[in-house]
Amino acid sequence: MNAFRKMSRTVSLIVVTAFLGLGLHLPAQAAIVGTDxxxxxxxxxxxxxxxARQDVRDQLVRMGVNPDDxxxxxxxxxxxxxxxxxxxxxxxxxxxxxxxxxALIFLVLLFTDIMGWTDIFPFVKGKK
Amino acid sequence: MLSGxxxxxxxxxxxxxxFAAVLLLAGCSHSLGQQMSQLRATDLPPTAEIQQTPFFPQxxxxxxxxxxxxxxxxxxxxxDSEQLVPQVYLPAREGSLxxxxxxxxxxxxxxxxxxxxxxKDLLREISDDRPVLVLxxxxxxxxPKWHYAVxxxxxxxxxxMVLRSGTMRRKTxxxxxxxxxxxxxxxxxxxxxxxxEVPITATEANFLMTILPFEQARKWSTANTAYRAAAKRWPxxxxxxxxxxxxxxxxxxxxxxxxxxxxxxxxxSNHAPAHNNLAQVLLERHRLIEAQEHARQAVAIGGPLRESxxxxxxxxxQQLKRR
Numbered sequence: 482m483n484a485f486r487k488m489s490r491t492v493s494l495i496v497v498t499a500f501l502g503l504g505l506h507l508p509a510q511a512a513i514v515g516t517d518x519x520x521x522x523x524x525x526x527x528x529x530x531x532x533a534r535q536d537v538r539d540q541l542v543r544m545g546v547n548p549d550d551x552x553x554x555x556x557x558x559x560x561x562x563x564x565x566x567x568x569x570x571x572x573x574x575x576x577x578x579x580x581x582x583x584a585l586i587f588l589v590l591l592f593t594d595i596m597g598w599t600d601i602f603p604f605v606k607g608k609k
Numbered sequence: 610m611l612s613g614x615x616x617x618x619x620x621x622x623x624x625x626x627x628f629a630a631v632l633l634l635a636g637c638s639h640s641l642g643q644q645m646s647q648l649r650a651t652d653l654p655p656t657a658e659i660q661q662t663p664f665f666p667q668x669x670x671x672x673x674x675x676x677x678x679x680x681x682x683x684x685x686x687x688x689d690s691e692q693l694v695p696q697v698y699l700p701a702r703e704g705s706l707x708x709x710x711x712x713x714x715x716x717x718x719x720x721x722x723x724x725x726x727x728x729k730d731l732l733r734e735i736s737d738d739r740p741v742l743v744l745x746x747x748x749x750x751x752x753p754k755w756h757y758a759v760x761x762x763x764x765x766x767x768x769x770m771v772l773r774s775g776t777m778r779r780k781t782x783x784x785x786x787x788x789x790x791x792x793x794x795x796x797x798x799x800x801x802x803x804x805x806e807v808p809i810t811a812t813e814a815n816f817l818m819t820i821l822p823f824e825q826a827r828k829w830s831t832a833n834t835a836y837r838a839a840a841k842r843w844p845x846x847x848x849x850x851x852x853x854x855x856x857x858x859x860x861x862x863x864x865x866x867x868x869x870x871x872x873x874x875x876x877x878s879n880h881a882p883a884h885n886n887l888a889q890v891l892l893e894r895h896r897l898i899e900a901q902e903h904a905r906q907a908v909a910i911g912g913p914l915r916e917s918x919x920x921x922x923x924x925x926x927q928q929l930k931r932r
Contacts, residue, residue: 512889512921513858514882514914516836517821519851545700554696557712559822566708570699574794576744576757577670577704584752 533567534558540570648729648765657736658762658771659683664778665690672775673697673705676757677713679773680742680801686717704755707744707797715822718831719801722808722819726796728788730810732763737809739800740773746793753793760787760798804835807842817848824852829859840872847876847883854886866890881910885918892925897932900925 534555541551555563566573593599597607663682667675667690674693681688696713697705714721724730724741734741741760748754762771763784770787774780791798800808807816816839823832836852843849854869870887873880884907891900904922908915 512917512924513855513886514917516817516824516848516852516855518914519848519855519880519882541699544702547695550695553716554709554712557716557822557826558708559712559825562708562712562822566706570702570706573706573708574744574746574753574755575699575702575704575706576673576676576755577702 533563536568537563537566537570540566540568544570648732651729653729653732653765654736655766656762656764657732659735659738659740660761662740662759662761662773664773666776666778670703671698671705672757673710675775676742676759676773677705677710679759680740680799681714681717681719683740684719684801684803686719686801688717705757710742710757711799711822714799714801715826715828718804718828720804720819720835721799721801722811722816723797723799724808724810725812726798728784728796731760731798732765733810734800734808735760735763739802739808741798741800743791744794744797745787745790747790750793755794756790804831805838807838811842813839813843813846813848816842817846817852820852824856827859829856832856833860845876847873847880850876851880851883851886854883854890858886858890863890863894867894879910881907881912881918882914884910885914885921888921888925892921892928897925897929901929 537558538548538551538555541554542548546554558566590599590601591605594602594605594607600607663679665675665678665682671690671694674690674697677693677697678688678690681693693713696716697709699705699709711721711723724734731741731743743758743760745756745758746753747756756775758772758774758780760770760772763769764771768784769781770784772780772782772787802808820832820835820839823829823835833853833856836849836856839846839849840853850869850873854866854873857863857866857869867887867890870883870890873883874887877883884903888900888902888904888907891897891903901922904918904925907918908922911918
């Protein structure tokens with residue numbers, strides 16, 4: 482599985498590079514300067530990782546999103562958003578409202594431990 | 610290509626500064642009071658409530674889809690919370706990420722504008738009939754309980770906020786409590802607009818940044834509409850004029866693109882990209898002499914993209930020779 486992922490990554494890298502290479506030989510078709518370059522006179526922007534999009538898609542799928550939905554989701558994200566999300570899906574705030582059951586039980590048991598009614602966690606020295 | 614870091618710098622630096630300023634002023638307890646006295650001094654109406662804002666009661670964990678459906682529907686988009694679940698809900702997190710709300714808004718051809726992280730701007734948007742989607746942390750910083758809600762009203766006299774939140778159609782809460790929960794998300798809030806409109810608190814730079822992702826996604830027509838709205842709001846905006854021209858160009862409307870680049874040159878006659886892009890459009894419209902003139906100017910002005918300008922000029926001169 483891991484080997485397959487590695488291989489597919491290599492293949493995509495080759496494909497992407499090939500496409501980029503082709504672009505150089507095309508006649509000056511897209512010779513206009515893009516709006517982003519206009520808004521930011523500074524051209525020293527960090528290179529955007531072309532494979533980050535695929536990575537974020539895989540992360541979404543691993544976190545339970547249907548593969549087709551994940552594709553549609555990353556397609557409407559900007560490069561900056563992809564870069565900001567990549568590898569951080571577990572840390573960024575996720576608005577969801579309800580306290581997860583596991584955390585709630587943990588807190589209740591922690592409280593009861595502290596009060597000296599239970600003795601679940603060895604690190605808690607409850608009231609005598 | 611622009612980096613995420615730059616966007617952050619542009620978007621959050623004022624927020625960070627504000628946050629630091631708040632901390633410097635008297636701990637945190639008086640922060641809202643300070644803001645409140647400023648608010649009274651402004652021309653904000655003392656109360657406002659957008660009664661007609663729709664309501665989508667939240668299903669388990671799904672305040673993201675519900676809050677987003679509320680602001681999308683309010684902007685005239687066809688959306689409901691159930692349809693948004695596959696677009697923004699992240700099962701492993703039992704919630705939705707901010708970036709996904711922004712992306713899903715764009716899928717509905719609406720602009721997600723993240724407002725300045727200050728109470729004054731939030732209230733200003735409400736008073737302009739635009740509900741504001743906010744991220745709150747209802748828990749503590751070390752035990753976060755992230756929640757999306759939509760602010761639809763406020764009352765400066767009774768110091769209360771009105772929200773569509775969770776399963777409550779009209780939840781009111783004291784402004785100070787609201788601000789405590791909002792501050793823990795660095796006061797993140799967004800409004801959703803039709804691309805023909807510009808939010809009342811929008812700044813030129815941030816609004817243009819909000820349009821760029823549509824270009825990256827090749828949604829030329831939506832981006833074009835938004836750039837034209839920006840040009841109307843900020844007639845001196847070079848970015849809006851260039852964006853209008855570039856999106857017209859991509860849509861194949863070359864005469865309109867030419868017009869927009871000429872507007873850009875009236876704003877700044879020394880803008881090399883405008884000369885270059887105008888030259889390219891003129892080349893494609895077979896007006897080679899004029900094209901050559903503008904390409905030469907672009908090369909003469911130079912800058913980091915000088916090589917591209919030179920390429921445009923070379924192409925024009927080749928075509929001139931072939932004649």
